[in-house]
Amino acid sequence: MIVCSNCQHDNLTGAMFCAECGASFAGVHSLIKQSLGPEKYQSVSKKPSDDPSQKFRGGETWGSLHLVDTGQILPLSQRNEFTMGRTSESHPSRPDIDFSPYQGYDAGVSRMHAVIKRDGDRIILMDLGSSNGTYWNGTRLSPNVEQIIHHRDMVALGKMKIQIMIENY
């Protein structure tokens, strides 16, 4: 049985979309293991010291995204460029950082919302033409224009607030 996280409808095991509301169950096994649900978020937020480097052993972590509303920390490691967005049933292609488990849809995160990259010492943020905009310290960025950002800057993808933490800033 798969219980739809959107409408609580009971679906048969193996269903790919909710028979009631049409929500996608793609990748739902992994989501269940991450225990999606508001009550679980709070328990996560109580331990913000969660060491991100442990999850990505062997990779160099150069920064992290702190989700302000849920307290989650997403490490930036092993590569220099990350696309941010959310998965969607209509597009099998996936952003490097997927905000759908963190209610990215409700927050208005586009499928391919923005990109964050490291270029030498500079950290660059760029909006990818998202519907609800990318904000940097309260200013909306023009799409496809690179913006240099710094440690502790506040970024918002739609309503998804993120504090940028950079190692060795």
Add this chain to the structure above:
Amino acid sequence: MPSRKPDYYEILGVFRDAPLEDIKRAYLDSAQRLHPDKNVAAGETELFLEIQLAYEVLSNPKRRNLYDATLPAEIEESSVIKHEVSFSRTNLVQLNEPQLVYALLEVGPRDQKEKLSSAPLNICLILDRSTSMQGDKLDFVKATAIHLLRNLRPEDVLSVVAFSDHAEVIVPAALNLEKKKHEGSIQMMQASGATEIYKGLRAGIKEIRRTLDPSRVNHIILLTDGQTYGDEKACLKLAEDAAAQHIGITAMGIGHEWNDVFLDALAGKTGGSSAYISKPSDIERLLTDKFKALARSFADEVLLEYKRQEHIRINYGFRLQPEGGFIEVESPIHLGPILQGTALHILFEFLVSPQALDGDVLKLLDGSLKTSIMARPRPVPPIRLKLTLGIKQNPSEEEPPSRILNALSHLNLYRMQERAQAAVEADQFDVAARYLQNLATHLLSQGELSLSKTALFEAKHLETKHTWSLAGHKDIKYSTRALLLSGDKEKAE
């Protein structure tokens, strides 16, 4: 491979374990097609002698046994047709409750580059000329019919039948027509009377049979704008008979008063589907496109025969391309045609009961695919289609293949519309409205702004007026169906 001995089974297009009656039927089919009295094409007389010999050997149990002993091992792979199956999950899970699994079946030519000459057409247009067709609709229909007649290739046959509460042949099925005269007959058509599809269909099938030929694309295009009353069952029976003779049916509905469920069922019997023409000015484009598609036929039909497996049910079947359409899942299933350059894609939903989960492996489907290719004088050997999945304790972590995910996400929209319609039929208008609101949300997230608005509008209409708006349901149904196709094209590019 000149040194290889001829494989009599391949020549007749039957499996090696085929019972005598199958061999007999296959022989009769081929013999009819290749009879020297009928064919003048070079080499076909030799083919006829070959099948003659093959039948003589295989129909005699003693000679068949002797022959079988000399055969090399069976080659499972077809040299003409290629098929591929992908599943939504890599394995089933040992569970005490029913579970679903999806399979995507793709059937296409083995050699993509092989350009078969396009088969000659044998098409019958069955045109509704009831009173309601008066004006724009009939004018566009006439103009299109004349246009198609003028642009016919010399080898093609186009017959035209008009019907209201009776039917008449406007252009008979024949080669080398005097086109000018028949253009006049089309021009003279007048709108009057009621709509009785059975009468038109019967006359059309009679016409198409005059020039019926397995080496042609035999196809009926029915155009109507209204409901037929009381003769639906008889029509479906006619369509079944047509399918048995490899006559395909496409049904096109103009405006919003025709019965889409009935026309879907009618065309579905032959592996065809229904199309929606929302305004008369679209008649020419849609009809011409249909003609072009028919001229691109690679195989006019793929037939899936299967034995029911206990505790497993095919819940749902849908053709994603070349033409989106619901398919009936009772064996034999008419899956539809393969076009040159466009393979056939079918999605199945299987419902597996816990009782079926006995052992490590489950056979979901055991059947065979039969294909008929017009441009090939020899029958195509059937392909065995066995779908099996492993049974494990835990669900697989693997992501479903993107082609399935893609197909299902579009089908999801179509099915939400279906659920809304089912709710309307059950007088549950609030439920239907909720489905439509959900549909609107998903449409919006996929960038289908105007269709999303239509869905919201219909949701409101259902809530307040307890009925669809005039064009509402057909707009949503056929637009979500069209999304299935566009989704697939994106993928192909």
